[in-house]
Every structure is written in C-alpha cells, then in structure tokens.
Amino acid sequence: MIFRAVEDTDLIRQATRGSVESYNLLVSRWEKRVYNYLLRITGNREDALDLAQDVFLKAYQNLRKLDDPGRFKPWLYRIAHNEAYSLFRKRKPEFDAEDVEPEATGAGIAVGGTSVFPIELSLAVASALERLSPDQREAVVLKIYQGFKFEEMADILSCPVSTVKSRLYTALELLKAELAPISPRGVS
Amino acid sequence: MSCSPFDLRDYYLKELTDPQQRQVETHVKDCPACREELQQLRLTQAALFSLRDEEIPQRIAFVSDPVFEPSRARRWWAAFWGSGARLGFAGAAMLSAVLLFSTLTRTPPAAGLSSADIDRRIQQAVYASEARQTAKTTQLVHDLVQRVDSERTLRLVAEDEAKFAKEQQFAMEKSVGAVLSPASN
Numbered sequence: 001m002i003f004r005a006v007e008d009t010d011l012i013r014q015a016t017r018g019s020v021e022s023y024n025l026l027v028s029r030w031e032k033r034v035y036n037y038l039l040r041i042t043g044n045r046e047d048a049l050d051l052a053q054d055v056f057l058k059a060y061q062n063l064r065k066l067d068d069p070g071r072f073k074p075w076l077y078r079i080a081h082n083e084a085y086s087l088f089r090k091r092k093p094e095f096d097a098e099d100v101e102p103e104a105t106g107a108g109i110a111v112g113g114t115s116v117f118p119i120e121l122s123l124a125v126a127s128a129l130e131r132l133s134p135d136q137r138e139a140v141v142l143k144i145y146q147g148f149k150f151e152e153m154a155d156i157l158s159c160p161v162s163t164v165k166s167r168l169y170t171a172l173e174l175l176k177a178e179l180a181p182i183s184p185r186g187v188s
Numbered sequence: 189m190s191c192s193p194f195d196l197r198d199y200y201l202k203e204l205t206d207p208q209q210r211q212v213e214t215h216v217k218d219c220p221a222c223r224e225e226l227q228q229l230r231l232t233q234a235a236l237f238s239l240r241d242e243e244i245p246q247r248i249a250f251v252s253d254p255v256f257e258p259s260r261a262r263r264w265w266a267a268f269w270g271s272g273a274r275l276g277f278a279g280a281a282m283l284s285a286v287l288l289f290s291t292l293t294r295t296p297p298a299a300g301l302s303s304a305d306i307d308r309r310i311q312q313a314v315y316a317s318e319a320r321q322t323a324k325t326t327q328l329v330h331d332l333v334q335r336v337d338s339e340r341t342l343r344l345v346a347e348d349e350a351k352f353a354k355e356q357q358f359a360m361e362k363s364v365g366a367v368l369s370p371a372s373n
Binding site for chain 1: 241242245250
C-alpha cells in the first residue's frame, strides 16, 4: 500500500460522487483564504462570512461542471468574485466598480513619513487599500495576497490581461506612494 | 520611467519568462535607479503583508440530508456518465454489440466452392434446361402429328361419304331409266 497526501483533486472527485465529508474537508482547506479575499474586497466581516457560505454552497452545487479539478482554485475565486459583485449590485443597482468611492471607516489614519508600529502599519495598509477603487483593490488582493498569475486573474475577473495589469499597477503606484515611505526597512 | 529591458513590476511579480528574468537581473546589478524602484516595490509588499489574514469567525460545513441526497443508483448513473473512461468503454461495447449482431444476421456467402464446382453446377443447370426444352418440343410435334392425322381421317371419311352418295344417286337414276324404257318401247 502506498500512502500519499490527499490532494484537492481527490477530494473533488469524491465530492462529485456524493461524499459530503470529502467536500467539508475541501472547504476547510479553502474557507480561510476565500473569507479573507471576500473580507478585503467587501471590507465587512459579516458580508464576507455570508458570501463565503454562499460561495461554497454554489461550488458544491456546480462541482460536476468543473471540467478540470486542477483549476479548482481560480474556479472557486471566480464564484467568490461573482457573488461579491452580485451583492454590490443588489445594494447599489447602479454599481460601477470604477466609480465607487471607498467608504470611510474608523481604521483610516493619516500616514506620514515617520516610522510606525506594526499595528499602526496594518491600519495604514487597511486605510490605503480602502482608498483604492474596488477593481484596483481586488487586483491587489488577488495578486499580492492570493498569488494568482495574470492569466488566472483575467479568468476570474472576466477581463483581458492588459486590464488586470493596468488596475494592479495603478494600485501599486498609489500604495507605494502611501506605504513605502513608512514601511519598516527590516520587514522584507 | 524605468530603463529596465522589461517592466520591473512584471519582474518583481515573477510574470516574466526565465530568460527575461535573467536579463532584468543583469540590468539591475548595474542600475541604481532600477534597484531603488525594486526596493520601493519590496517595501510596499512588506507593508501589505503586515495586514494578516483573519481567522474565519465561523467554520463552514455541510451536512448530508437523505431527503435531498440522490439515491445510490442516481449517483452511480451520474458518476457513470461523468466518467470519460467509462463512457468510452460503453461506446466500445455498443459498437461491438452492433458488429456481432450484424455478423450473426448476415446471409452466409457461398464459401468453399471452387471454380470447377461452379462450372459443373452451371453445366448441370444447362443440361436440365435443355432436357426441359427437348421434352416440350417432342410433345408439341406429337400433338401436331395427331392433329394432322385426325384432319386427314375426317377428310377421307367425308370423301367416302360423298362418293357413296354419288354412287347411290347414279344407281337410282339407272334403275328409274330401266323402268321407264320398256314402257316407252
């Protein structure tokens, strides 16, 4: 008998055959990442949790339509993206990601050129991310925090790679202007 | 703007091919401006990573409800049609069945006959046909002869009857003449 780690593709195969236990194990592997992705694009914990539950339910219902189990990750994030934007539109029928102004939150602080404590830095990051447009913020989250390639991001966001790069690089310029001067040099 | 041969951001985000990555690395070694640009990107990313992932406040899990769960047969059927290998096997099996049915129901060809056998059978058939033709011709000739004989016999009888009638009439006329001539004498 050969022992090997159970991979996502094994769990997906078992889940499509009706194994709820396998699907729960798959969910446990991805729920934190999906929740944090949703948290960073919605900025609301309650919404992020509700959306994460909807995402995994929808993924379970459509698991048989996933032709290539190796593409589970971008497929799952595409569902998450669609669910989040569906919520945005439900709340604001005229929602246009390019036009949305970031909502003010208590986390926003003024960022100067002086060094800050880690907690202050993370607050500054949260604030800087909030100042981005939803599209720019999502591009940063997918690339920096979730580690997707441009092709995968284009697939998730249903737009050309050039658009993905444009959003991301504009966002990085804005973030760099705000965060690089205050970032502790020893962190990297 | 950067003087790098490729976009430094693409390089930093590892979106270039290996040869392109190496070209940028070589360039950056000798270019302080590009090194500074890369340092800014590193600091920005480091700052972004200070925002840690949060734990999900409530774990997500699903329970299996037998009411909504598909039956064993339905799951098997779905899995069967969802499996490319099984589908291929089923297709091959159906094709084999069709070929087998076709083979069993087809009329067997005249296998095992040599050309000599075929010639002999043709000869036999020709002989049989000729024999039937000869018998028919003989019958026709026989019928014709009988008909001709019958007609000749009828003609002879008719001629005899006519001759007898003529003789009767002549005899009658002679006897009447004999009776009348003594009276007239």
